[in-house]
Amino acid sequence: MALHSDTTIIGHEQPLRxxxxxxxxxxxxxxxxxxxxxGIGRFQVALGFARQLLCEHHALExxxxxxxxxxxxxxxxxxxxxxxxxxxxSISIDQTREAIQYVNVRPYLGGRKVxxxxxxxxxxxxxxxxxxxxxxxxxxxxxxxxxxKNQESVLATVLSRCRVLTFSRLPLGxxxxxxTGLGQDEAxxxxxxxxxxxxxxxxxxxxxxxxxxxRMLSQxxxxxxxxxxxxxxxxxxxxxxxxxxxxxxxxxxxRLEILWNIALLEGLSPDTAPGEHHPIxxxxxxxxxxxxxxxxxxxxxxxxxxxxxFKAGMNAQLQIENLLLSLPICLE
Numbered sequence: 001m002a003l004h005s006d007t008t009i010i011g012h013e014q015p016l017r018x019x020x021x022x023x024x025x026x027x028x029x030x031x032x033x034x035x036x037x038x039g040i041g042r043f044q045v046a047l048g049f050a051r052q053l054l055c056e057h058h059a060l061e062x063x064x065x066x067x068x069x070x071x072x073x074x075x076x077x078x079x080x081x082x083x084x085x086x087x088x089x090s091i092s093i094d095q096t097r098e099a100i101q102y103v104n105v106r107p108y109l110g111g112r113k114v115x116x117x118x119x120x121x122x123x124x125x126x127x128x129x130x131x132x133x134x135x136x137x138x139x140x141x142x143x144x145x146x147x148x149k150n151q152e153s154v155l156a157t158v159l160s161r162c163r164v165l166t167f168s169r170l171p172l173g174x175x176x177x178x179x180t181g182l183g184q185d186e187a188x189x190x191x192x193x194x195x196x197x198x199x200x201x202x203x204x205x206x207x208x209x210x211x212x213x214x215r216m217l218s219q220x221x222x223x224x225x226x227x228x229x230x231x232x233x234x235x236x237x238x239x240x241x242x243x244x245x246x247x248x249x250x251x252x253x254x255r256l257e258i259l260w261n262i263a264l265l266e267g268l269s270p271d272t273a274p275g276e277h278h279p280i281x282x283x284x285x286x287x288x289x290x291x292x293x294x295x296x297x298x299x300x301x302x303x304x305x306x307x308x309x310f311k312a313g314m315n316a317q318l319q320i321e322n323l324l325l326s327l328p329i330c331l332e
Contacts, residue, residue: 015165029163031144036167039199046145050114077108083118093127121148135161169198227287234324263288291328
């Protein structure tokens, strides 16, 4: 998979201004933590900044130098990207040890090396601790860029060595304008804007992949249907899915979290016009409307707990069954 070829950045003016100032004033930190939701462009900003740091002339868009050419081919020897391996739920300590060995070798080109770590807040404690000494006493040429949803999940000792930049979901109007520019019609955008909000990367992925789009539509219908099912029917549904893998569990958590957050916001802002949501989302909101704010918050807390238990190695199948049993039963 090509990691570095698309560094298109939409929005995020404030963190981009901060990074530009750091580079211009020669104040680039040895470690950054980019905090914000998935799918909003943190990774693209990290790659764009890495390319600029590695460029022979620090050009914003790349200038055709040897470094930029290697970057575009995903073969730059002074850039390492750590991400969760397929079938795993976090970056391993072996990967962080490999990164430490990598940064202890001087750059092949220019004077910098960059390590981008995705989902850094999901790394187990031992993997985070293994990075600590390097973050405390980094080689002068090294820059780490850690990406994560929540800085509270990162060890305080690690976070204290990072300059934190916060990334927010993009305004829906900005996302819609970008999608329209890609040739996506408003009808196709409507559902996914309701579902993903300002998570532009997630929306683009859905709109470009028809199979993924159909699976997502089917999932939303299933999750809406769960609200009117009995506990035994819910257990039968999840068991009918067969053995769930890591991505399956995390997907169910993410989708339920999005839907129930929409329901929570709708309950807190009852004046929202029904027409502002896609019919599929309105169907879910209508069924969830029988739930109290407290019961919705309990569901969201259960999702967070399941994620933490999952990271700790607890029985994932049992945890997802318990989560589904905790959903309110909303009689039609």
